[in-house]
Amino acid sequence: MKQTELVQQIHALKRKSWETQLDEFYSFFASKDSVLVTIDPDPDAIGSALAVKRLLWHKVASTSIGMIRPIRRLNNLAMVRLLRLPLFLLKTSDARKSDKVVLVDAQPCHNDLFNRFHYTAVIDHHPQTETVNAPFCDVRPEYGSTSTIMTQYLGAAKIKPSQALATALLYGIKTDTRNFERHTLVEDIEAFRRLFEYADHNTLRKIEISDLSLSDTKIFHKALERKHVVKDRIFVYLDQTPSSDILVEVAEFMLKIRDISWSIVSGIYHDNLIIVVRNNGNRKDAGRLVRRAFGPLGCAGGHQAMARAEIPLNRLSELIGTLSSTSIERFVQQSLSPFRKY
Ligand SMILES: [Mn+2]
Structure with a gap:
């Protein structure tokens, strides 16, 4: 077998594995489900949660994104306002209101509030310290951001991201890899390249420079x-x-x-x-x-x-x-x- 053929086969295998992964993820959700995605709201988590919401669009009854704490960073406040992102602050009673709960960019053990939920799916890039107790678990510590992983899922689902989604994911990758200065995989750069054409670069720039309040x-x-x-x-x-x-x-x-x-x-x-x-x-x-x-x-x-x-x-x-x-x-x-x- 020629080397190029081999490379193509390896690529095909890789591609298939993302699709299989996506099918498996979908298999845990039903059309009547109301789904809650919980996040500790930094840009990577916000972008990833939006990607989950998009993946589940038309597949479940509803998807909402709940934050375990209010956003304080001015850049992130600008992100939510400029991209009109639908996020709400979680209350402890929310644990019982949803049929399925998803955690992105964190693991249940990272926060007591996360620990109160029973997760159907956990997708993250932090090193795994404890076994994650969820039917679907995709933890890839080698990835620079969870947004990179979610971009792969969107690709596997053949979804073109909306401008707001692409901008949020791009910002997630940029902040978590600190503009590729640290902890970067070729997949992070590839995801960046893919999202680049769909993102709103003027808005992204305004988000990135919004460090100050008037006071x-x-x-x-x-x-x-x-x-x-x-x-x-x-x-x-x-x-x-x-x-x-x-x-x-x-x-x-x-x-x-x-x-x-x-x-x-x-x-x-x-x-x-x-x-x-x-x-x-x-x-x-x-x-x-x-x-x-x-x-x-x-x-x-x-x-x-x-x-x-x-x-x-x-x-x-x-x-x-x-x-x-x-x-x-x-x-x-x-x-x-x-x-x-x-
Ligand atoms: Mn992250």
Whole structure:
């Protein structure tokens, strides 16, 4: 047998296996069923749930998508609003209302709320830690996203995704693989390519850049006024902040300045001094830096390019005395000064 024939046969086998997989999935549903898909709502889970809803369209009586928690990330809120996605917040009583329940992009053991349901099907890409107790279980940890797996199912069902579905799945793949920077399989890239022609790229771009709320702009205003540069490090201290997420947004924004390679943004949240550190990653170790500077005072850690420390305010006042904007700002700047040797 020629090699090309062999390759074709292998492809045929693969194709058949997705179709078999799809038939098996369908075999657990009946036309009278009301189906609930449960998700922990990140983009990959949302896209995957929409794909399940599409697969079951005209096959079951209804499919709804329930979230175990409200969406907080602004990008994801933009995603739901711009793509007009039909999601609702789960209540504990919902466990008994549906005939069949499906879980995507997670496993029952990941959350107590998931554990309350009896799943008919589980489709996921996280490593399997416990046996999944569901008649249909498709867990592929080698895949970069569940959206990739769902794109294969749609392909097997010969379904052309709608613009909203393709956009959601594409965003799911992009966020879970962090634009293919991590954990990527050739199948992820192939799914991306397939979805690309159906997606709404203007909407996708708006979703991806929707990091800020209008009220955050006040904090940016303060950050720009307060910034303090020492060599290639930029420091910003923001006093009380409404969330610790905004510190991350400011830190990532400041790293856009050309000659800045470290961005150190701090603020008070829930009686802790939170220090967020970002750098451009080149031969640097933000995690080690914050552990050395703040490890003995609270919790501190991270990776090469991103790190974070949290110091209880009472612990901080034992160390520096009266807590004021000036004293805290000076403490952070001295602790992470480029001139300081650890
Ligand atoms: Mn995922």
